[in-house]
Amino acid sequence: MSTASVIIIGAGISGISAAKVLAENGVEEFTILEATDRIGGRIHKQDFGDVSVELGAGWIAGVGGKESNPVWELASRINLRTCFSDYANARYNIYDRSGEIFPTGFAADSYKKAVDSAILKLKSLEADSAGQVAEEAPSSPKTPIELAIDFILHDFEMAEVEPISTYVDFGEREFLVADERGYECLLYKMAEEFLFTSERKILDDRLKLNKVVREIQQSKNGVLVKTEDGSEYEANYVILSASIGVLQSNLLSFQPPLPRWKTEAIQKCDVMVYTKIFLKFPHCFWPCGPGQEFFIYAHEQRGYFTFWQHMENAYPGSNILVVTLTNEQSKRVEAQSDEETLKEAMSVLRDMFGPTVPYATDILVPRWWNNRFQRGCYSNYPMISDNQLLQNVKAPVGRIFFTGEHTSEKFSGYVHGGYLAGMDTSKSLLEEMKQSLLLQPLLAFTE
Ligand code: FAD
The missing domain is CATH 3.90.660.10 (Polyamine Oxidase; Chain A, domain 2)
Known part of the structure; x- marks a missing residue:
């Protein structure tokens, strides 16, 4: 079993920007678990007919x-x-x-x-x-x-x-x-700034590819994350960047289950294909x-x-x-x-x-809907919806912090929404970490 102070699930733009903010603020102990064999998520280039085309964000x-x-x-x-x-x-x-x-x-x-x-x-x-x-x-x-x-x-x-x-x-x-390097080269550029890379390859073992998270357990003391290949990771906190479509599916299970206000908000958000x-x-x-x-x-x-x-x-x-x-x-x-x-x-x-x-x-023909790590392309909040719906999708549940384009108040659906959401989530988590450190001596005193 590996331990880290933060586990980030997903290496799309929000997961990478969240990790970057943690690293910049001195949190070096993190692990990024990514289900596929690459970083980028919905930013994905592919060679086609002698050029590079963008299957996702273009x-x-x-x-x-x-x-x-x-x-x-x-x-x-x-x-x-x-x-x-x-x-x-x-x-x-x-x-x-x-x-x-x-x-x-x-x-x-x-x-x-x-x-x-x-x-x-x-x-x-x-x-x-x-x-x-x-x-x-x-x-x-x-x-x-x-x-x-x-x-x-x-x-x-x-x-x-x-x-x-x-x-x-x-x-x-x-x-x-x-660009022949693809939209995704933005993510490699960001990753280079805080992960160990060589010759445009990420070699840092804090990034773990082909790790499909299936279960997130949390208790008073921390989180335990289980992947499909039987690995287990422990940490103090999780940042979860899986898409709204994945959250609506049954890929991930939570122990204890997510509260009703959370699951209802997740199900209410539309997914565009x-x-x-x-x-x-x-x-x-x-x-x-x-x-x-x-x-x-x-x-x-x-x-x-x-x-x-x-x-x-x-x-x-x-x-x-x-x-x-x-x-x-x-x-x-x-x-x-x-x-x-x-x-x-x-x-x-x-x-x-x-x-x-x-x-x-x-x-x-890209197949975003049938991709079990995406289940659609981007969130689409109802045209007339109160801000509470988004706030509930975004709100942390205990030690689990939610990020991704679908948690961006102003820019949901977009690459910049994912980028800014990752930064915001890490800032909220850093604040939470600071508060819990401040509380520790007090708790020791009362115990
Ligand atoms: P993602 O990129 O989805 O990252 C989440 C990561 O989590 C993925 O890598 C996924 O593999 C991983 N993951 C999921 N489940 C698990 C699991 N159980 N365990 C481990 N890892 C997991 N935006 C624009 O600004 N301009 C555009 O032109 C544009 N066009 C688009 C066209 C298409 C076809 C699509 C699909 C999207 C488009 N978007 C566009 C939206 C934009 O791509 C997204 O908003 C943004 O990339 C989302 O980033 P993210 O980090 O929130 O999520």
Whole structure:
């Protein structure tokens, strides 16, 4: 059995930033237990078609505002290669099933109507939660273009409907990471500052990979953490950074069980599934001029292969397209073979660009929903929810401190949310450690 004063479960950005703050404050005795064979968690690059693509987080969202996004700062320090993404043009590149692009005026009007209706919807939810009746009922989208815009607005661009702290605080610009080292090199850079590394490899034995935590026991005196391979680790405290989807699953058990207020809060938080499907082609057949990086397919089924991006701005000559599916559509494609998904994607592309479109030579379909160490992509708190829900998700239970993007009050769902949450959690734990040290002499005296 190993002992440490803090066990950190998970080596995603929140786990690494939590460990870094502990180390900077003199807590050298910690162990990081990570279920997979790598650090990074939902920041994960993979080689595909001669370039490096991001299966998880792809953008640094919130740049150019009054405050500086800390992840943007980290990225600048290591010259992470990024490309500005201009989503605003997507609304002018909406294709119908016969390959026609909707006229600009019509698309702009439909967009405006959809934004107005989403704002009404928000107001009616607000009124509902206050026990009142909204003045005007929102209309629901029906036609393919309305459904496509509704999908873009709700699953991508809620910022047009309600203020989102990421954009209000850090700015409205978003940059796509297009660096062969991957977004994850930010984590390696952070880890280098407090873990023993050599030649870009982490050799510090306080980081333990392939350790799947299954049980966390706590008592008055400390915690005992058991992993799937039969190892046991003892410590004074645990920082748990597993995702909200993992907390909702039965991967982890707690002794004593978590209190009801905690489990209820965990179950109430929605989990978004967001699947970027990468397709490699022998050549480029889509328009690549200015304002054409993103395009939309309008189909009678909401979210059916709706949102497309070409990778020519990020990697010229790569001949890669990315289509993003969410929630039910993500779960549907995760459950079928990649060949079936490829067939569906090809039929959509041939609707948009004609029957001569060449067949893709490769496809990559990440499966975040079926990954037992993720169970989804990011937390999505109900649009109208009191802050108590998040506070309960975040609150420690005895010696177990919860962290991760889902515990970030202002930036849940984002990389910078995970980064800042890890720091905050460690600061709260350091405070708790200080208090318990202060109390020790007092307790000895009373005993
Ligand atoms: P994680 O990265 O999930 O880290 C938790 C770690 O815990 C993982 O490594 C996991 O393996 C480990 N773990 C889980 N269970 C156990 C266990 N039982 N025992 C041991 N270890 C365990 N954010 C943005 O800012 N911009 C984007 O463009 C963006 N796009 C995204 C697209 C996708 C497809 C996804 C999946 C996410 C995206 N995000 C984006 C969100 C962002 O990736 C996350 O908010 C952030 O990376 C979460 O970091 P974390 O440390 O909280 O969790």
